[in-house]
Amino acid sequence: xxxxxxxxxxxxxxxxxxxxxxIEAEKGSIVTLIGANGAGKSTFMMCLSGVLRPTSGTIExxxxxxxxxxxxxxxxxxxxxxxxGRRVWPKMTVQENLEMGGISIKDxxxxxxxxxxxxxxxxxLAERKKQLAGSLSGGEQQMLAIxxxxxxxxxxxxxxxxxxxxxxxxxxxxxxxxxxxxxxxxSVILVEQNAFMALSIADYAYVLETGRVVLSGKGPxxxxxxxxxxxxxxx
Numbered sequence: 001x002x003x004x005x006x007x008x009x010x011x012x013x014x015x016x017x018x019x020x021x022x023i024e025a026e027k028g029s030i031v032t033l034i035g036a037n038g039a040g041k042s043t044f045m046m047c048l049s050g051v052l053r054p055t056s057g058t059i060e061x062x063x064x065x066x067x068x069x070x071x072x073x074x075x076x077x078x079x080x081x082x083x084x085g086r087r088v089w090p091k092m093t094v095q096e097n098l099e100m101g102g103i104s105i106k107d108x109x110x111x112x113x114x115x116x117x118x119x120x121x122x123x124x125l126a127e128r129k130k131q132l133a134g135s136l137s138g139g140e141q142q143m144l145a146i147x148x149x150x151x152x153x154x155x156x157x158x159x160x161x162x163x164x165x166x167x168x169x170x171x172x173x174x175x176x177x178x179x180x181x182x183x184x185x186x187s188v189i190l191v192e193q194n195a196f197m198a199l200s201i202a203d204y205a206y207v208l209e210t211g212r213v214v215l216s217g218k219g220p221x222x223x224x225x226x227x228x229x230x231x232x233x234x235x
Contacts, residue, residue: 002027008057017043019211030188032198035208041191049081050074078155086145090134101151118147139170156187195232
């Protein structure tokens, strides 16, 4: 299995936020986690990226156990995160933000090639490359955050609430970008409160409640599940 998380527990001080989480993802897939605020979705993502150290359990990624590795080591292993809230550097240009995404790359030619790829995949960023990131619209900042995370050419991309605060027409563009990333060979773990959007594009999905997996299945199947529809889709 490309990503195998087993019996993962994590928390903040005495407060346990994740309880015995077991989640898997196949290579070349989109796996979605849905759940209400406080369900543990972002905590799970921080464990994957090395920002938060689990208290127990294992995370095996591409044949390597990463639960005790530092964030920079995890990025080098092929896992990159696009955080909730975009978190671009507002006083740096678009191009400088992208270059920061490839900060571990020492070869200037590789950096140049990946910048070209970013600007090809996100033409609006090419138009804005000398513009300060803080002056971009919310949708443009989200595209920049995704492009920045892709600068390291990850095998697995973590997307935390990429549709947050965006207009519906921009959400559609973000959906197309996510599917294109998957189609280009990068696996995706997607955390979303927009459950309909997330399940619509997910190959597989998990429902988290109070730090536990309470339901899992193929994305289209969960879209039809009565409990999911009532709790997360409002129908």
